[in-house]
Amino acid sequence: MLKGLLHTHLLSVILFLLIYLVKTFLLLANKKEGLEKFTKMVKVPEMIISVLFLGTGIYLLMQFGLTKLLLIKIIAVFLSIPLAIIGFKKKNKVLASLAFLLIVASYGLAEVNKKRIERQIVNPKLADITNPDYNLVKHGEAVYVAYCQRCHGKGGTNGPGGLDLTVSITDRDTKINRVVIGTDLMAGFKDVLNSQEVEAVVAYVETLKK
Numbered sequence: 001m002l003k004g005l006l007h008t009h010l011l012s013v014i015l016f017l018l019i020y021l022v023k024t025f026l027l028l029a030n031k032k033e034g035l036e037k038f039t040k041m042v043k044v045p046e047m048i049i050s051v052l053f054l055g056t057g058i059y060l061l062m063q064f065g066l067t068k069l070l071l072i073k074i075i076a077v078f079l080s081i082p083l084a085i086i087g088f089k090k091k092n093k094v095l096a097s098l099a100f101l102l103i104v105a106s107y108g109l110a111e112v113n114k115k116r117i118e119r120q121i122v123n124p125k126l127a128d129i130t131n132p133d134y135n136l137v138k139h140g141e142a143v144y145v146a147y148c149q150r151c152h153g154k155g156g157t158n159g160p161g162g163l164d165l166t167v168s169i170t171d172r173d174t175k176i177n178r179v180v181i182g183t184d185l186m187a188g189f190k191d192v193l194n195s196q197e198v199e200a201v202v203a204y205v206e207t208l209k210k
């Protein structure tokens with residue numbers, strides 16, 4: 001379901017981009033009639049695509065939460081909409097091109113940073129392995145709250161965007177592998193978590209098993 005939504009979102013973004021690519025090209029090439037014809041032709045599809053694009057975007061946002069990068073992306077998209085409307089209505093090439101560039105930039109930004117995960121703060125006391133009271137599972141819980149909870153939910157259940165970890169049947173090594181490398185819908189954590197943190201978080205996840 002989530003995967004389908006992600007694909008629908010991506011597809012609608014690409015279609016949206018293609019429509020604006022043609023429109024911007026026609027405007028820049030002074031093909032007024034062609035632009036009018038094309039605009040009329042894609043009017044209904046464009047409306048459907050916009051609704052899909054915004055609807056899936058809002059739903060995904062509610063699932064995965066807001067990050068700094070997403071915020072920039074959303075601002076770029078919402079800036080480009082009035083620019084595009086005014087630009088094409090007034091046949092203003094600068095505004096129309098700017099709107100197109102903004103949409104492309106926000107799409108590119110999302111693609112480039114897809115796998116980037118922001119570093120979070122984990123309680124250093126719990127992470128200190130030289131501490132005689134060091135507890136792998138407690139450390140793992142802190143890592144979990146910082147990095148995983150937003151998708152997998154508190155205690156591994158009710159995750160809005162993730163898989164219910166309490167019913168996961170994969171073994172520890174597979175879990176470690178998935179956390180490090182990632183899955184279809186989950187980016188790998190190899191660049192943000194060290195091996196101790198990965199081991200700890202998986203040890204915690206193992207305790208969630210029903």
Ligand code: HEC
Pocket residue numbers: 064143144147148149150151152161162163168169170174175176178179183184185186187189201202205
């Ligand atoms: C952006 C949301 C997101 C974040 C953040 C996230 N996950 Fe996931 N995770 C998922 C989704 C969605 C799946 C389902 C796998 C799929 O279809 O790609 C998954 C799958 C998994 C699996 C595989 C389940 C199985 O049965 O093998 C494990 C283990 C896992 N996540 C652990 C973690 C841990 C540990 C963290 C934090 C370090 C984490 N996840 C952070 C979304 C997320």
